Amino acid sequence: SIIKGTLGTHPGNGFFPPELALNNESLDRIESEYVIADESIGNTDSVVKYKTKYLLVSNKEMIEVFRSYPNKLDAKKLVTYALENSEENSLTVVPTDVEVFGHHYEERIEFLSQFLDSKEIEFITAREAVQKFGPHAPTLSSIKLSSWQQPAGLGLWNGTVLQKQYLEFAHYVTECVHGIEDEHVMQLLDKGWSSCYLFWQIGRA
Numbered sequence: 001s002i003i004k005g006t007l008g009t010h011p012g013n014g015f016f017p018p019e020l021a022l023n024n025e026s027l028d029r030i031e032s033e034y035v036i037a038d039e040s041i042g043n044t045d046s047v048v049k050y051k052t053k054y055l056l057v058s059n060k061e062m063i064e065v066f067r068s069y070p071n072k073l074d075a076k077k078l079v080t081y082a083l084e085n086s087e088e089n090s091l092t093v094v095p096t097d098v099e100v101f102g103h104h105y106e107e108r109i110e111f112l113s114q115f116l117d118s119k120e121i122e123f124i125t126a127r128e129a130v131q132k133f134g135p136h137a138p139t140l141s142s143i144k145l146s147s148w149q150q151p152a153g154l155g156l157w158n159g160t161v162l163q164k165q166y167l168e169f170a171h172y173v174t175e176c177v178h179g180i181e182d183e184h185v186m187q188l189l190d191k192g193w194s195s196c197y198l199f200w201q202i203g204r205a
Contacts, residue, residue, distance in 0.1 A: 012127040016095060020058065021147040027053075034130050036095045041143035046091040047133040048140045054130045055140065061085075062094045063148060072107055075114035079121055091133050 004010055013033040017026070020038040027035065027050065034054040041057065048055045065078065086092055101108040116123060124132070170192070177185055 009125075012125065014056075014126050019147045019149060020095065022143060023145045024142055027143060034126055036093070036126070037143070038146045038148045040146040040148075041140075042146075043138075043140055043143075045138055046093050047129060047137040049134070049137045050140050050143070054134050054137065055143075056093045056095075056126055056129060058093045058095050058148065060148065062092060063096055066094060066096050067100055073111045075111050075118065078115060079118045083120060091129055093129070 015030050015032040015035045017030075017036065020036060022035070022037055022041065030053070032053060034056055035050075037055040037057050039057050039060050041055065043055075043057060046057055046059075048057060062082065065073070065081075082092060101112045173189070173192075177189065
């Protein structure tokens with residue numbers, strides 16, 4: 001209801017993995033029509049079919065542009081750059097955290113507004129992308145361990161003793177609440193699973 005009231009649309013049947021961290025095991029557990037993935041999965045096609053679901057594969061170069069700091073982005077120049085580096089009627093997937101627009105970079109709200117108002121580029125939802133490009137998407141039988149961090153891998157999340165202990169505790173809690181249907185409990189877990197907790201523990205043990 002919040003998404004409907006704020007954005008005027010219903011949520012799609014998709015999944016945005018924290019930091020786009022994925023491997024075959026986690027991907028098989030996700031019961032969604034489509035999943036957002038990083039191109040480090042081993043494929044750079046914008047849409048690929050994986051078993052019963054689709055993967056919308058991000059354009060890492062465009063993501064780095066959106067997240068660049070402290071540069072102030074120019075919407076018109078970025079539109080020109082995007083058009084020069086893509087084929088006509090092709091799809092470019094650029095997933096990023098909402099905090100990029102207004103939290104870390106205050107001026108990016110204005111930039112985003114100008115970018116979305118562009119007449120040269122058509123903006124579509126993830127569901128629309130699947131409907132349009134899914135029927136002709138290549139098939140992928142497996143993926144590489146991936147995330148949008150550089151270098152590739154999950155070093156930011158499993159690099160310290162504290163992070164590993166947190167993950168062990170998270171698995172323990174998951175087993176404890178299995179089968180419990182309590183909305184309050186699930187809301188607490190939703191907050192606890194935040195990838196930021198792991199990220200900000202780097203070197204701070």
